[in-house]
Every structure is written in structure tokens, then in C-alpha cells.
Amino acid sequence: MTSQIRFLICPPHYYDVDYVINPWMEGNIHKSSQERAVEQWDKLHHILKEHAIVDIVPPQKGWPDMVFTANAGLVLGKTVVLSRFLHKERQGEEPYFNQWFEENGYTVHELPKDLPFEGAGDALLDREGRWLWAGYGFRTELDSHPYLAKWLDIEVLSLRLIDERFYHLDTCFCPLANGYLLYYPPAFDSYSNRLIEMRVSQEKRIAITEADAVNFACNAVNIESIVVMNKASEPLKARLAEVGFRVIETPLTEFLKAGGAAKCLTLRVTEPVREELHANVSVESRVFNLEGHLLDSGLINRALDLIVDNGGSFQVLNFSLGEQRQSTSAAKVKVSAPSHEVMESIISHLIDLGAVDLPQDERDAKLEPVTQAGVAPDDFYVSTIYPTEVRINGEWVKVENQRMDGAIAITRTSKRIVAQCKLLRDVEVGEEVVVDVLGIRTVRKTESRERRNAEEFSFMSSGVSSERRVELVVEQVAWELRKIRDGGGKVVVTAGPVVIHTGGGEHLAQLIREGYVQALLGGNAIAIHDIEQAIMGTSLGVDMKRGVAVRGGHRHHLKVINTIRRYGSIAKAVEAGIIESGVMYECVSNGVPFSLAGSIRDDGPLPDTEMNLIKAQTEYARLLKGADMILMLSSMLHSIGVGNMTPAGVKMVCVDINPAVVTKLSDRGSIESVGVVTDVGLFLSLLLQQLQKLTSPYTAKVS
Numbered sequence: 001m002t003s004q005i006r007f008l009i010c011p012p013h014y015y016d017v018d019y020v021i022n023p024w025m026e027g028n029i030h031k032s033s034q035e036r037a038v039e040q041w042d043k044l045h046h047i048l049k050e051h052a053i054v055d056i057v058p059p060q061k062g063w064p065d066m067v068f069t070a071n072a073g074l075v076l077g078k079t080v081v082l083s084r085f086l087h088k089e090r091q092g093e094e095p096y097f098n099q100w101f102e103e104n105g106y107t108v109h110e111l112p113k114d115l116p117f118e119g120a121g122d123a124l125l126d127r128e129g130r131w132l133w134a135g136y137g138f139r140t141e142l143d144s145h146p147y148l149a150k151w152l153d154i155e156v157l158s159l160r161l162i163d164e165r166f167y168h169l170d171t172c173f174c175p176l177a178n179g180y181l182l183y184y185p186p187a188f189d190s191y192s193n194r195l196i197e198m199r200v201s202q203e204k205r206i207a208i209t210e211a212d213a214v215n216f217a218c219n220a221v222n223i224e225s226i227v228v229m230n231k232a233s234e235p236l237k238a239r240l241a242e243v244g245f246r247v248i249e250t251p252l253t254e255f256l257k258a259g260g261a262a263k264c265l266t267l268r269v270t271e272p273v274r275e276e277l278h279a280n281v282s283v284e285s286r287v288f289n290l291e292g293h294l295l296d297s298g299l300i301n302r303a304l305d306l307i308v309d310n311g312g313s314f315q316v317l318n319f320s321l322g323e324q325r326q327s328t329s330a331a332k333v334k335v336s337a338p339s340h341e342v343m344e345s346i347i348s349h350l351i352d353l354g355a356v357d358l359p360q361d362e363r364d365a366k367l368e369p370v371t372q373a374g375v376a377p378d379d380f381y382v383s384t385i386y387p388t389e390v391r392i393n394g395e396w397v398k399v400e401n402q403r404m405d406g407a408i409a410i411t412r413t414s415k416r417i418v419a420q421c422k423l424l425r426d427v428e429v430g431e432e433v434v435v436d437v438l439g440i441r442t443v444r445k446t447e448s449r450e451r452r453n454a455e456e457f458s459f460m461s462s463g464v465s466s467e468r469r470v471e472l473v474v475e476q477v478a479w480e481l482r483k484i485r486d487g488g489g490k491v492v493v494t495a496g497p498v499v500i501h502t503g504g505g506e507h508l509a510q511l512i513r514e515g516y517v518q519a520l521l522g523g524n525a526i527a528i529h530d531i532e533q534a535i536m537g538t539s540l541g542v543d544m545k546r547g548v549a550v551r552g553g554h555r556h557h558l559k560v561i562n563t564i565r566r567y568g569s570i571a572k573a574v575e576a577g578i579i580e581s582g583v584m585y586e587c588v589s590n591g592v593p594f595s596l597a598g599s600i601r602d603d604g605p606l607p608d609t610e611m612n613l614i615k616a617q618t619e620y621a622r623l624l625k626g627a628d629m630i631l632m633l634s635s636m637l638h639s640i641g642v643g644n645m646t647p648a649g650v651k652m653v654c655v656d657i658n659p660a661v662v663t664k665l666s667d668r669g670s671i672e673s674v675g676v677v678t679d680v681g682l683f684l685s686l687l688l689q690q691l692q693k694l695t696s697p698y699t700a701k702v703s
């Protein structure tokens with residue numbers, strides 16, 4: 001024995017794999033050899049005794065995992081935070097460990113019931129004693145970290161574990177003497193990896209391979225310059241030797257069957273306190289209300305999943321279930337995050353789902369002035385498609401021009417406060433912008449189950465329609481188109497050239513002619529190929545009647561571009577009688593406005609194609625204003641562009657042969673958007689047939 005360092009260990013008299021509470025135990029029930037376990041444990045004991053003082057806690061029958069004394073609690077100086085095991089299989093160990101600590105003169109702190117924390121298995125002191133690394137994600141709750149900071153008066157750095165094989169922090173993370181760190185980075189989320197990299201310089205970080213990690217190389221006991229572990233690869237031993245550590249390997253394979261090795265089998269009970277350091281913890285918590293059809297719409301699952309997926313933790317403080325079919329449910333959820341940054345990202349997602357602060361916690365939105373035109377303050381709140389309100393001077397102000405991916409700009413006149421979504425490039429000096437995630441709420445419809453099920457688009461809310469459901473979708477879209485037209489509403493179509501190539505051009509032209517379309521958005525290509533067909537009978541050089549490529553046809557569209565350029569615009573070419581049919585012809589003849597946005601792929605371009613994208617976006621936004629429905633026909637580029645500009649509440653139908661495009665557009669969390677995976681030519685042809693069936697004008701029963 002060379003130092004005053006003490007370890008607590010527990011002999012394996014009753015050790016076995018009796019149950020499964022981690023992935024290592026799976027398939028290993030009663031597969032460990034008692035004899036070998038004792039032999040391996042004795043060897044470890046012997047090594048420890050050569051380098052430190054070893055204390056023994058008596059094992060207890062019926063508690064096979066008690067050998068893993070790292071999970072007894074967390075010690076700093078003479079203070080202990082006792083473990084609160086997550087699994088009932090280990091909860092019975094708590095009083096025995098408590099007894100040992102009390103008998104040995106420690107002050108024991110106990111966490112509130114139902115707040116799991118698994119001791120030094122999930123909390124590791126920096127070996128210089130500068131701070132405490134604390135894990136969460138599997139066994140330990142993030143909400144226990146502030147207690148550790150308070151009781152041990154130390155800074156706590158929270159790390160989230162994401163690989164269930166490495167369910168305790170000490171299975172993948174081992175602070176070593178002189179500020180070194182042995183760890184397996186893929187076991188942590190990216191935020192935690194960033195935190196580790198900020199605190200431990202590159203020369204001091206020793207990242208291990210998966211092969212070493214699964215041999216529990218991080219589950220090591222470091223006593224000054226020696227590192228005791230189950231097994232290490234030659235490169236790892238060499239790397240550690242380079243920085244002055246000697247690895248002592250001692251096989252612990254019987255304990256690996258229960259998911260533990262050297263470090264798990266020991267608890268360091270002499271951890272010196274650094275008096276000059278004090279508590280600091282960046283864990284933040286906020287309580288939210290969620291209301292609506294939380295269970296049947298899956299809202300509560302989505303909310304809880306996104307808290308965890310984004311690195312937070314939650315506690316449902318209250319849940320009142322709506323008893324009638326019509327009634328809504330309400331939940332009060334406490335959200336915790338390891339830092340303000342993570343909290344902001346979780347909250348902004350929760351705001352999208354309609355989560356609101358408790359009335360007593362409502363605060364004004366944080367505003368910061370714009371100091372450079374076209375640049376928002378760093379921490380600006382990114383707007384979504386959902387109707388949003390911001391709280392200013394105690395009043396909730398509705399945000400105008402709702403769209404996603406903008407900033408919320410505030411201007412004040414003597415009479416009122418105006419909040420509006422603005423693209424970054426449009427924010428102006430003199431305006432303020434909403435930053436952070438306080439005082440912001442989205443207004444989500446909590447329509448009744450009945451209404452949701454009866455509403456026109458509800459049949460599609462289950463997701464993307466399969467091929468056999470296309471007809472049903474078409475029927476509903478036709479019905480809706482008719483209703484909007486007859487009610488004087490607005491339908492905007494975005495379309496790509498595939499509409500023309502698939503023979504859908506004549507159907508789209510007919511829709512425009514019959515008044516079903518109030519604006520057309522697209523690119524250079526839809527217009528060119530449509531006009532090519534009108535003038536030359538081909539689309540991309542293919543004869544549309546015979547379905548065969550025409551000799552030299554690939555040049556047709558260039559000739560067409562040249563012709564239109566000569567006339568100066570599509571409208572002028574129509575006026576001159578050059579274009580006599582097709583989509584663009586119908587737009588011009590029926591006074592339906594269109595906007596063609598340029599792209600890097602464009603030939604020509606046509607004189608009407610707006611190559612200044614800022615102007616093109618503004619024109620799109622102008623034409624989209626007040627739309628009741630948007631029909632997106634086979635253009636990923638233009639449909640996604642339009643989707644970004646459109647607030648929730650506008651019905652969107654996206655038709656594309658590629659399910660990924662459809663999913664991206666229809667997965668907006670709003671029941672009004674729907675995707676149809678099908679050939680666009682077929683869709684338009686079916687749509688026209690259906691519209692023809694609906695001969696009598698729709699008369700809405702307006703109450």
C-alpha cells in the first residue's frame with residue numbers, strides 16, 4: 001500500500017446474474033461461474049490492496065449486484081449522496097450501503113423518492129477535484145444533478161448517455177490523474193461531446209475504440225499512475241504509457257456478464273474536497289401545460305419523445321384525462337435540460353406543439369434591437385408555420401405574416417405594437433427581434449375528434465396515401481377544389497415540367513380555364529416545356545401524341561425560348577398568336593397571375609423567369625397570400641420553397657412519385673397537409689374526370 005486512498009468493495013458471495021436490467025445481462029442469467037467470479041474478484045482485491053486501503057461492506061443474500069459498490073452512492077469528503085436505484089432489483093441494496101456510510105462517519109443525503117441516481121456509477125469526479133461529471137439518460141435522472149451540486153458544493157457537468165450498452169457513466173468515461181480522460185465518445189450525444197471537448201484539451205483526451213469499450217476499458221480504477229482494468233488493446237496500453245500510465249489488466253469476465261468490471265466493483269471513499277470550489281450547475285427546468293387531444297392525437301407522446309430526443313428529461317407532474325370523447329386532456333410537464341442552450345431547443349419544439357407556460361410563470365418575450373440591417377440578434381427565435389403570439393408588456397400580440405424560418409420583428413407605433421414574421425434579410429435597424437424562448441406561444445386548434453374525423457382532409461391525416469387510395473384522395477381534392485372555386489376562394493398551383501412530360505399539361509390547362517386555379521408558381525422549365533408542346537407538339541423533344549422522340553427534338557425547347565425572347569414575354573407571344581394552347585396560354589388568356597422563379601439549371605431563361613431570387617420569393621409570397629389551398633405538382637424545388645412560406649391552416653396537397661418528397665411536405669404536423677405518391681399525369685387525369693362528375697355547382701350550407 002502506497003497511499004491513503006481508500007476503496008469500498010463487496011465480496012461476491014451472493015453474486016450471480018439473476019435478472020436482466022442492462023443489455024450485458026441478456027442471455028447470461030445464471031451463466032456466471034461463482035468459482036471464477038470469486039477468483040477474479042480476489043485478484044482485483046489483491047491489486048487494490050497493493051496500492052490503497054480497502055474497506056469491505058458485508059454482502060447480503062438476495063442482492064446479487066451489491067458487489068458493484070460504485071453504485072452505493074457518491075462520496076466527496078465526508079458527505080455522501082446515497083443512490084436511489086432505478087430498478088427495484090437493486091433498491092434493496094440502499095439500506096445496507098446507508099448503514100455502512102453512517103457507521104463510518106459520513107453525512108448521508110437522500111434524494112426524493114422517484115428521483116433515480118446511481119452513485120459513483122453515474123457521477124465521476126475530475127481527478128483534480130475541479131468538478132463532477134454526472135451522467136443521465138438511462139439510470140440517473142437529470143433532475144438529480146442540482147441536488148449533487150447543492151449537497152457537495154461542486155460544479156456539476158451533465159453528460160447524456162445514448163448507447164444502452166454504456167448505461168452508466170463509468171462504463172464509457174474515466175477521468176485520470178493529471179487531467180487526462182479515457183472515454184468512448186460515441187456513447188454520448190453531440191452536446192455532451194462538445195462539453196467534454198470544452199473542458200478537456202485535445203492532448204488530454206484519450207478516445208478509445210469500440211473494441212476496447214466493449215471490454216470495459218473505461219471501467220478502470222485509476223490510482224495515481226496505475227490504471228486497473230479488465231483488458232486493454234496493445235495500442236491503448238501504448239497510448240496510456242506515452243502519458244505516464246501503467247495498465248494492470250485483471251480479467252473480470254464473470255462480472256462483465258452483469259454489465260460491470262473493475263470500476264463498478266469499487267467505490268473510492270476518500271475524495272478530497274477543494275474548499276475554494278463551489279456549487280454550480282447549469283441544469284434548467286421549466287413547467288409547461290399541454291392541452292388538447294393529448295392521447296388520441298399522440299401529442300403527449302410526441303412532446304415527451306422530443307424532450308428526450310433533444311437531450312432533456314421530463315416529469316409529468318399532473319395529467320387530467322378528458323373523460324368524454326369530445327373533451328380534451330391536460331398535462332403539466334416539468335422539463336429539465338443540461339443547459340440553457342439545450343432548454344431553448346427543446347422549448348422551441350414544444351412551443352410548436354402548443355405547449356404554454358403555467359399562467360403564473362408567463363413572462364414577456366425577450367427582445368433585442370436589430371443593430372445591422374438584414375441581420376437578427378444571434379439568439380433570435382426561429383418562427384414556424386403555426387399561428388404565434390408573443391407577450392409584450394403583459395399583452396399577447398398576434399404575429400402577422402406567419403411563415404417558417406423567419407424572425408419575429410417588433411415595431412411600436414404610438415397606437416399599437418406590431419409583431420411580424422420577417423425573413424432575416426428584411427429585418428431593419430429600429431426594429432426589435434424576439435430572442436430566446438420566453439413569452440412565445442403557438443395557437444393550435446384543439447378541434448374535437450368528430451370534427452377532425454369528418455373534415456375533408458382527415459382521411460389522409462394518417463400519412464401518405466398509398467397507390468390504392470389515390471382515387472379516394474382525388475375525389476376529396478376535386479370536391480374541395482369545386483367548393484373553393486364556387487365560394488370565390490383561392491387555389492395556388494406549383495408545378496414542375498414533369499406535369500407536361502407525363503401528359504398532364506392539358507388537364508392543368510383545363511383546370512385553369514375552368515377557374516379552379518387562381519395563381520401558378522413554377523420555374524423556367526414548366527413554362528418552356530408547356531410552350532414547346534403548344535408550339536411544336538413535343539415535350540423535351542418527345543412527340544406527346546405518338547410518345548416517340550422526334551429527331552433533333554432535344555433542341556426544341558431552346559428554339560422556343562429564343563422565340564419567346566424575341567416577343568419579349570409569354571403574354572406578348574400569346575397576344576401575337578404564337579402560343580394558342582397549354583398551361584401558360586390559359587394563364588394569360590384567363591388573367592391568372594403566374595410567377596416563374598429562376599434556378600441554376602435554367603436554359604435561356606424565358607423573359608418572364610425572375611432570376612433575382614429575392615424578387616422571385618417576394619412575388620411567390622404575394623401570390624400565396626390568402627390561399628385556401630395549394631396544389632403542389634411534381635416539383636421538389638418549388639413545392640418545398642412554397643411550403644416554407646405557408647402558414648399552418650392552408651390546405652396543401654403534394655403530388656410526387658417520390659415518397660420522400662411527399663413526406664417532407666406533408667409532415668408538417670398539421671392535418672391540412674397531405675401527400676399523394678403517384679404519377680402526376682395520372683393524378684391530374686383522375687382529378688379532371690372527378691370534377692366532371694361533380695356537375696352541379698357546390699352550394700355550401702353557410703350557417
Ligand SMILES: NC(=O)c1ccc[n+]([C@@H]2O[C@H](COP(=O)([O-])OP(=O)(O)OC[C@H]3O[C@@H](n4cnc5c(N)ncnc54)[C@H](O)[C@@H]3O)[C@@H](O)[C@H]2O)c1
Binds near residue numbers: 496523598599
Ligand atoms: N431547361 C430548363 O431550363 C430546365 C429544365 C429542367 C429544370 N429546370 C429548372 O430546375 C428547377 C428544378 O426542376 P424541377 O422542379 O423539375 O425538379 P425537382 O427535382 O425539384 O422536382 C421534380 C420532382 O418531380 C418528381 N417526379 C418525377 N417524375 C414524376 C412523375 N411521373 N409523377 C410525379 N412526380 C414525379 C420527382 O420525384 C421530383 O420530386 C426548376 O426551377 C426548373 O424550372 C430548368
Ligand SMILES: NC(=[NH2+])NCCC[C@H](N)C(=O)O
Binds near residue numbers: 068090171264
Ligand atoms: N457502476 C456500474 N457501472 N455498475 C455496474 C452495475 C451492474 C448491474 N448489473 C446493474 O445493471 O446495475
